[in-house]
Amino acid sequence: MHSSDKLWSEPIDPTKEHPAEGVALLRAFCREQAATLYEAIRNVEAHSPFRQMVVPGGHTMSVAMTNTGTFGWTTDRTGYRYTTDDPETGSPWPIMAAPLLSLARSAAAEGGFADFLPNSCLINRYSVGARLSLHQDKNEQDYTHPIVSVSLGLPATFLLGTLRRTETPRRIRIEHGDVLVWGGPARLIFHGVAPIAAGHHPLTGAFRINLTFRRVAVSG
Numbered sequence: 001m002h003s004s005d006k007l008w009s010e011p012i013d014p015t016k017e018h019p020a021e022g023v024a025l026l027r028a029f030c031r032e033q034a035a036t037l038y039e040a041i042r043n044v045e046a047h048s049p050f051r052q053m054v055v056p057g058g059h060t061m062s063v064a065m066t067n068t069g070t071f072g073w074t075t076d077r078t079g080y081r082y083t084t085d086d087p088e089t090g091s092p093w094p095i096m097a098a099p100l101l102s103l104a105r106s107a108a109a110e111g112g113f114a115d116f117l118p119n120s121c122l123i124n125r126y127s128v129g130a131r132l133s134l135h136q137d138k139n140e141q142d143y144t145h146p147i148v149s150v151s152l153g154l155p156a157t158f159l160l161g162t163l164r165r166t167e168t169p170r171r172i173r174i175e176h177g178d179v180l181v182w183g184g185p186a187r188l189i190f191h192g193v194a195p196i197a198a199g200h201h202p203l204t205g206a207f208r209i210n211l212t213f214r215r216v217a218v219s220g
């Protein structure tokens with residue numbers, strides 16, 4: 001039996017950890033709603049498919065991405081940006097579904113950031129071997145709002161760094177249903193994801209899915 005097969009019958013025991021100042025790790029916070037969240041993701045994917053984007057250096061990312069919300073994060077050879085339209089379809093990014101928005105808001109509040117109103121949700125899909133190198137989230141222009149980062153499906157090793165790129169990040173195992181919230185003094189921490197190990201998850205199959213909710217400055 002896969003260890004992940006047990007997930008649905010295990011008692012839900014959410015716990016809150018504070019791995020660093022301004023960082024909250026909400027264990028199993030959205031496990032009960034995972035199927036509803038995943039349905040919303042599948043609906044986004046039907047309109048704006050996952051795609052592997054190219055970074056300015058010319059390298060193709062191993063993570064496949066799409067977006068939901070008013071603004072979607074994209075990259076191509078010319079740089080990183082937020083757009084209101086999906087460059088692949090020419091249509092606006094799909095509207096953020098109510099269960100996604102309410103999860104982001106409640107997780108932020110639980111993490112100490114009341115009244116978070118995200119207008120962007122980047123959906124990252126990791127297959128075996130996919131990774132995200134150490135980076136800061138700094139394309140949003142207004143850093144008073146936190147980041148809410150939701151994990152579904154296969155587990156991952158999250159690399160939790162500090163405000164300095166050269167400091168060795170802590171390795172934190174993140175599981176299906178866990179939510180990480182960071183902001184305030186931690187808003188610009190370096191972070192990343194180690195290569196995903198092969199596995200099978202009853203909800204997402206061969207993938208890990210991450211939802212990264214942000215509030216992007218509307219003008220400027």
Ligand SMILES: O=C(O)CCC(=O)C(=O)O
Nearest residue numbers: 122124137149193210212
């Ligand atoms: O997949 C994750 O857990 C992190 C994603 C992330 O850091 C990002 O999309 O900026």
Ligand SMILES: [Fe+2]
Nearest residue numbers: 135136137191
């Ligand atoms: Fe990030």
